[in-house]
Amino acid sequence: MYHDGVLTAPTLQAWDLCRSFGTGEMRTDVLREVSIDLYPGQLALLMGPSGSGKSTLLAVLSGLLHPDSGRVTALNHDLWSMSERQREDFRLKHCGFVFQGYNLFPALTARQQLEMVLRWGNGAPAAEARDRADRLLGMLGLSRKADLRPTQLSGGEKQRVAVGRALIKDPTFVFADEPTAALDWKHGEQVVELLRNAAHDAGATILVVAHDARMIPHADRVFHLDDGVLVEGAERPLPMFAAAADVPAYEAL
Amino acid sequence: MSYALATLWYERARFFPGVLAVAFSALLIALQCGLLLGLFSIVSIPIDESQAHIWIAHPEVPSVDLGRPIPEAWLSYIAMPEIERVEPCVEGFGYWDKPTGGMELCLVIGTRVGPDAFGPVRRLTAEHRALLAQPGAIVVDEGEFGRLGITKIGDTTEIVGKQVRVVGTVTGLRSLAGPYVFCSYETARTILRPPPDQATFLLARCHNPADARAVVERVNKYHRKIMAMTAEDFSFRSRWHWLTKTKAGIALGLAALLGLMVGAVVTYQTLRSATTASLKEYAVLRALGIPRWRMMLMVLSQSFWVGLAGIAVAIPLIHLLAIVGNIGAKVILPWWLWVGAMAVTMTVALLSGLLALRTLRHVEPVTLLR
Ligand SMILES: Nc1ncnc2c1ncn2[C@@H]1O[C@H](COP(=O)(O)OP(=O)(O)O)[C@@H](O)[C@H]1O
Ligand SMILES: [Mg+2]
Numbered sequence: 003m004y005h006d007g008v009l010t011a012p013t014l015q016a017w018d019l020c021r022s023f024g025t026g027e028m029r030t031d032v033l034r035e036v037s038i039d040l041y042p043g044q045l046a047l048l049m050g051p052s053g054s055g056k057s058t059l060l061a062v063l064s065g066l067l068h069p070d071s072g073r074v075t076a077l078n079h080d081l082w083s084m085s086e087r088q089r090e091d092f093r094l095k096h097c098g099f100v101f102q103g104y105n106l107f108p109a110l111t112a113r114q115q116l117e118m119v120l121r122w123g124n125g126a127p128a129a130e131a132r133d134r135a136d137r138l139l140g141m142l143g144l145s146r147k148a149d150l151r152p153t154q155l156s157g158g159e160k161q162r163v164a165v166g167r168a169l170i171k172d173p174t175f176v177f178a179d180e181p182t183a184a185l186d187w188k189h190g191e192q193v194v195e196l197l198r199n200a201a202h203d204a205g206a207t208i209l210v211v212a213h214d215a216r217m218i219p220h221a222d223r224v225f226h227l228d229d230g231v232l233v234e235g236a237e238r239p240l241p242m243f244a245a246a247a248d249v250p251a252y253e254a255l
Numbered sequence: 256m257s258y259a260l261a262t263l264w265y266e267r268a269r270f271f272p273g274v275l276a277v278a279f280s281a282l283l284i285a286l287q288c289g290l291l292l293g294l295f296s297i298v299s300i301p302i303d304e305s306q307a308h309i310w311i312a313h314p315e316v317p318s319v320d321l322g323r324p325i326p327e328a329w330l331s332y333i334a335m336p337e338i339e340r341v342e343p344c345v346e347g348f349g350y351w352d353k354p355t356g357g358m359e360l361c362l363v364i365g366t367r368v369g370p371d372a373f374g375p376v377r378r379l380t381a382e383h384r385a386l387l388a389q390p391g392a393i394v395v396d397e398g399e400f401g402r403l404g405i406t407k408i409g410d411t412t413e414i415v416g417k418q419v420r421v422v423g424t425v426t427g428l429r430s431l432a433g434p435y436v437f438c439s440y441e442t443a444r445t446i447l448r449p450p451p452d453q454a455t456f457l458l459a460r461c462h463n464p465a466d467a468r469a470v471v472e473r474v475n476k477y478h479r480k481i482m483a484m485t486a487e488d489f490s491f492r493s494r495w496h497w498l499t500k501t502k503a504g505i506a507l508g509l510a511a512l513l514g515l516m517v518g519a520v521v522t523y524q525t526l527r528s529a530t531t532a533s534l535k536e537y538a539v540l541r542a543l544g545i546p547r548w549r550m551m552l553m554v555l556s557q558s559f560w561v562g563l564a565g566i567a568v569a570i571p572l573i574h575l576l577a578i579v580g581n582i583g584a585k586v587i588l589p590w591w592l593w594v595g596a597m598a599v600t601m602t603v604a605l606l607s608g609l610l611a612l613r614t615l616r617h618v619e620p621v622t623l624l625r
């Protein structure tokens with residue numbers, strides 16, 4: 003269990019990230035000198051209005067999109083001075099992703115969606131991959147759905163499978179871009195809880211993009227991105243003091 | 256079960272056209288070639304129907320119907336312990352005087368006709384052989400009567416001016432070009448008048464047929480100016496000559512190629528659409544750092560399974576159509592043709608898979624972030 007996340011060193015740090023799209027008249031600066039530190043064992047929430055650059059920031063921090071300038075270090079590796087291959091390897095070893103869409107293979111069962119990551123990613127033997135998939139499906143409350151395909155699952159169940167796909171390799175980092183956008187509040191909350199457990203129980207560093215203010219109580223830290231400028235919004239106290247603390251209200255967008 | 260196979264089964268409606276196209280290619284190749292083989296098998300009847308294990312010919316003979324004179328003295332070259340006996344054979348084209356008027360080119364085949372001779376085609380009965388011992392006696396396929404302008408056994412006519420008499424008929428030995436005229440060695444010599452002491456082929460029989468190949472190799476090694484062949488080899492050589500000489504082979508080959516191309520295009524489309532439908536899922540895997548080659552392998556295994564399914568569909572269809580085809584024509588489907596057609600078809604399926612790999616270039620994890 004991680005109770006002292008803030009006291010340990012950050013696992014992910016970024017300095018002065020800039021990123022723009024387009025050129026000339028069409029140019030928009032999406033990230034303006036964004037700096038951020040993320041710690042293990044915490045779930046950080048990234049909020050902000052639509053088009054504010056949240057997805058762009060997540061992509062830059064997770065090694066999917068090259069920044070124009072600035073630096074990202076993850077586990078003390080300079081992410082953007084690595085070769086493409088090295089970055090891919092880094093993601094393979096350390097990163098899990100959840101996206102807004104479920105993006106599950108229609109032909110495969112819930113178990114296969116998870117297994118696949120271990121078998122293709124780590125070359126894990128079939129039996130081991132199956133065991134780990136079944137164990138995780140149990141933790142996600144999907145034991146009885148292991149043999150079902152996406153069409154036989156509800157939206158919430160599908161997104162939990164997608165979360166499972168991100169968590170199956172015990173990643174150091176999980177990046178989730180609006181994982182709850184397509185879900186009702188009850189199921190969205192479930193998904194965020196699962197991600198939070200991954201932070202608190204497994205010590206993962208988790209960054210979740212969301213725009214529903216009701217998520218705030220579930221987060222350890224909250225960042226707010228507006229027009230490419232990041233401010234640390236409503237910071238929650240450390241989990242051990244959580245019970246006593248007051249959660250500042252987040253202003254609706 | 257592999258993920259590729261699971262996908263193929265689950266999305267069978269999507270893959271079905273590809274499977275059909277592959278089956279169609281296999282069908283087309285197998286039947287086209289089968290028909291061609293059936294057609295040209297007629298050419299090698301004098302070899303396939305004879306009981307000789309080894310044929311000795313002039314080295315420039317491309318086909319059994321195009322023999323050239325060789326010295327009968329070459330007999331001594333194959334006097335080996337494995338050889339049981341050697342018989343000469345005279346063969347050549349001659350003009351047949353149709354009693355109804357006009358001429359017809361026929362292929363005269365003269366062999367020993369004694370009771371223990373092995374040169375004659377199997378369908379000549381003991382009775383035929385006895386009758387053929389008479390000078391000028393011949394046997395023809397009854398299906399050739401029209402072409403030869405005769406109507407019954409006992410009819411007489413002339414081949415290049417020599418009197419011949421039909422003493423019997425056989426069936427199933429019709430020819431592609433000139434009708435076959437079966438007769439004794441002596442009768443054939445009278446008609447064709449080869450130089451003295453020359454024959455067209457020397458036929459040999461081994462005590463053990465399995466020795467034929469070794470004997471042939473030994474003869475060819477020591478005697479460069481003569482050509483010894485096993486019956487199978489000469490049969491193949493004769494068919495091959497006709498296959499390449501006539502344009503029929505090319506025409507049918509082109510048709511088969513067209514079938515392959517149709518198969519390849521449809522299979523490619525199928526695989527491409529399946530891959531395009533899964534681009535987002537692949538993109539997630541790429542974000543998770545799973546190397547691209549895994550996805551390539553997935554597409555290729557899909558193409559493999561499409562190929563296999565297509566072949567599974569094709570096999571019963573080919574059997575069925577071969578039976579139907581055999582009513583009007585002869586379809587020959589040796590095992591190697593099956594294997595070849597299946598291999599070509601699978602290759603086409605895999606090539607379509609290789610082409611479909613280009614679709615994976617569109618896999619870009621960052622597109623999942625919106
Ligand atoms: N590939 C791109 N090309 C051009 N503009 C882009 C691209 N990606 C994002 N943008 C623009 O950058 C801005 C921020 O996008 P994004 O990071 O997706 O915002 P958010 O996730 O906060 O809604 C938007 O105005 C969007 O139109
Ligand atoms: Mg977004």
